[in-house]
Amino acid sequence: MSERSTALLEQPGEPGRLPPSGGGARARRRLSLPIGLVRTARPRQWIKNVLVGAAPAAAGELVSRQTALQLALVFMLFTAAASAVYLINDALDAEADRAHPLKRLRPVARGDVPVPVACTAGVLLAAASTASAAVLCNAMTAVLLTAYVVMQIAYCVRLKHVLVVDLAIVTTGFLMRAVVGGVALSIPLSRWFLITTGFGALFMVAAKRYSEAVETEGSDGATRALLTSYTTGYLRFVWQLAAGAAVLGYCLWALESGGTADGSLLPWRQLSMIAFILAVLRYAVFADRGAAGAPEDVVLRDRPLAVIGLAWLAIYAMAVADL
Known part of the structure; x- marks a missing residue:
C-alpha cells in the first residue's frame, strides 16, 4: 500500500470516505466573509x-x-x-x-x-x-x-x-x-404626522422592551443589561401611554378635515380611524403577552394584522384620491 493510501485511511471521519477537498473548503472560507x-x-x-x-x-x-x-x-x-x-x-x-x-x-x-x-x-x-x-x-x-x-x-x-x-x-x-x-x-x-409617528414608534419600542423583560424575568442574566433596571410594570405603562397618544393624535388629524371632501363618496379619512385603532389593538395583544420582542415578525406573520393593515391602506388611498 502506498504512503498516500495509508495516510488517507488514517484520516478521521466516516469509513471509506475521503476527506473533503481543500479547494471546496477554501471556497467556503472565501465566501464566509462577504456572506x-x-x-x-x-x-x-x-x-x-x-x-x-x-x-x-x-x-x-x-x-x-x-x-x-x-x-x-x-x-x-x-x-x-x-x-x-x-x-x-x-x-x-x-x-x-x-x-x-x-x-x-x-x-x-x-x-x-x-x-x-x-x-x-x-x-x-x-x-x-x-x-x-x-x-x-x-x-x-x-x-x-x-x-x-x-x-x-x-x-x-x-x-x-x-x-x-x-x-x-x-x-x-x-x-x-x-x-x-x-x-x-x-x-x-404635519404636526399630527409627527405626533402619531413618534408615539407609534415609542409604542412598538416599549412593547419590544416589555416583551424582552417578560422573557428574562426571574433569570440571572438578561439579554440586555438595562432590562434589569426596568420593571415590567413601568414598561407596560410606557407602551400603553404611547399607544393611547398615537391613537389620539391620529384621530385628531383624521377629524381635522371636518367631513367629506368635494366629490368624495364617504369620509374616508375619518373611516381610516377604525382600521388604525384595530391595528393598535391587535398589536397590543402581542405586547400584552410579552410576544412583541421581534416587531418585524409580528407585522409580517400575523395574518389578521396584515388584513387590517391592507384595509387601512385601501381606505387611506381612497382619502388621498378623494374618491
Whole structure:
C-alpha cells in the first residue's frame, strides 16, 4: 500500500470516505466573509426603512415616477446608513456577544468577520451613504442621515445603558426614518404626522422592551443589561401611554378635515380611524403577552394584522384620491 493510501485511511471521519477537498473548503472560507458582512447588515431589519415613504404617502405624493425613484434612492441610502450602524455595533459588542447564547452566532462574534473588517466596512458605508445623500438628494437629507449615524453610534457606545434615554434614542431613529422621506422630497410635515409617528414608534419600542423583560424575568442574566433596571410594570405603562397618544393624535388629524371632501363618496379619512385603532389593538395583544420582542415578525406573520393593515391602506388611498 502506498504512503498516500495509508495516510488517507488514517484520516478521521466516516469509513471509506475521503476527506473533503481543500479547494471546496477554501471556497467556503472565501465566501464566509462577504456572506457574514451581509448577515451583519441585518437584511431582515431593512423592512423598517419603508417608513421613509410615510410622509410622501400621507401627503399623496406617490403618484409620479420621479417621486417613486427618488424615494427608492432615499430608502437605499437610509438602509446603507442603518447597516453601517449594525456593522459598527457588532464590532464593538463582539466580546460580549461571544458570551451570549444567541448573539454568539453572529458572524463577527463567531469569527467569520474580523472585528477590524466589520468596523472599517461600517465606517465606509456610513460615509458613502451621507456623501451620496448630499450629492443625490439635498443638504438636509445628508444632515439627517449624519445625525442618525452619530446618534446610533452614541447609543451603541454609551446611551443604550441609560434609563429612558435608550427608549428615546430608538424611538427617534424610527421617527427620523419617517421624516427623511419628507425632507428629501421637500414635503411639509404635519404636526399630527409627527405626533402619531413618534408615539407609534415609542409604542412598538416599549412593547419590544416589555416583551424582552417578560422573557428574562426571574433569570440571572438578561439579554440586555438595562432590562434589569426596568420593571415590567413601568414598561407596560410606557407602551400603553404611547399607544393611547398615537391613537389620539391620529384621530385628531383624521377629524381635522371636518367631513367629506368635494366629490368624495364617504369620509374616508375619518373611516381610516377604525382600521388604525384595530391595528393598535391587535398589536397590543402581542405586547400584552410579552410576544412583541421581534416587531418585524409580528407585522409580517400575523395574518389578521396584515388584513387590517391592507384595509387601512385601501381606505387611506381612497382619502388621498378623494374618491
